[in-house]
Amino acid sequence: MSSPNLPFDAIAIDGPAASGKSTVARVLAERLNLVMVNSGEMYRAVTLAVVQQGVDPCDPIAVANLVKAIKLRCVVENGGSQILLDGEYPGNALRSDDVNAAVSAVAAVPEVRHLLVALQRELLQYGDLVMEGRDIGSVVFPATPYKIYIEASEEVRRQRRAAEGQMDSVGDRDRQDSARKTSPLVVPDGAEVIDSSQMVIEEVVEAVLGVLGARGWFDRESERNLP
Numbered sequence: 001m002s003s004p005n006l007p008f009d010a011i012a013i014d015g016p017a018a019s020g021k022s023t024v025a026r027v028l029a030e031r032l033n034l035v036m037v038n039s040g041e042m043y044r045a046v047t048l049a050v051v052q053q054g055v056d057p058c059d060p061i062a063v064a065n066l067v068k069a070i071k072l073r074c075v076v077e078n079g080g081s082q083i084l085l086d087g088e089y090p091g092n093a094l095r096s097d098d099v100n101a102a103v104s105a106v107a108a109v110p111e112v113r114h115l116l117v118a119l120q121r122e123l124l125q126y127g128d129l130v131m132e133g134r135d136i137g138s139v140v141f142p143a144t145p146y147k148i149y150i151e152a153s154e155e156v157r158r159q160r161r162a163a164e165g166q167m168d169s170v171g172d173r174d175r176q177d178s179a180r181k182t183s184p185l186v187v188p189d190g191a192e193v194i195d196s197s198q199m200v201i202e203e204v205v206e207a208v209l210g211v212l213g214a215r216g217w218f219d220r221e222s223e224r225n226l227p
């Protein structure tokens with residue numbers, strides 16, 4: 001079990017920006033009927049509030065004060081989680097250039113991480129889930145055996161973002177995300193590392209399914225049904 005108190009399990013997918021985590025997590029969620037959680041959207045929602053309210057993202061005290069004041073809620077709809085800021089899903093605004101530029105600084109603030117990790121853990125009450133991010137296997141669900149780390153070369157990841165039409169300095173974000181003091185981007189203990197640089201999505205999904213199978217994901221139902 002990923003949590004001692006709940007009957008559900010979490011698959012943790014971590015990795016740097018544009019490594020293919022979200023797409024792989026979405027396909028896995030569909031195939032295995034899991035709740036899909038994109039934890040990056042939660043950090044982006046806080047960052048959107050920072051940008052909208054004119055707070056300096058590099059002022060951790062101001063960001064910590066803001067995060068106490070905003071109304072953030074997470075709901076599960078149509079098999080996926082949605083982050084609501086003041087009761088509404090911000091949609092494309094989560095991926096604006098301003099948010100891309102500020103999100104790593106905001107995500108380094110301990111008060112922000114504290115709040116969001118609590119919201120992320122609560123989602124396990126809705127069922128088995130796949131959650132992707134930077135600290136899912138290391139901090140959010142360290143007890144899960146189902147940990148995958150997907151990486152790809154910086155050049156490939158930059159090209160993927162450019163093909164999506166986004167201005168996003170993935171290398172700079174990775175360096176900030178890896179260097180921060182609280183919950184940096186790391187390969188979690190016990191994670192299987194998959195390099196997706198030369199793979200199409202279906203190949204990555206197959207590789208992940210192989211890891212899950214080897215770690216007993218598909219044997220869980222029979223174990224749960226034992227008297």
Ligand code: DC
Pocket residue numbers: 017018039040041043044103104107132133134135136173177
């Ligand atoms: O997955 P993404 O690129 O949308 O994430 C945006 C930023 O959020 C990322 O640069 C770092 C932060 N993040 C984090 O610190 N921890 C997570 N679990 C997920 C994202």
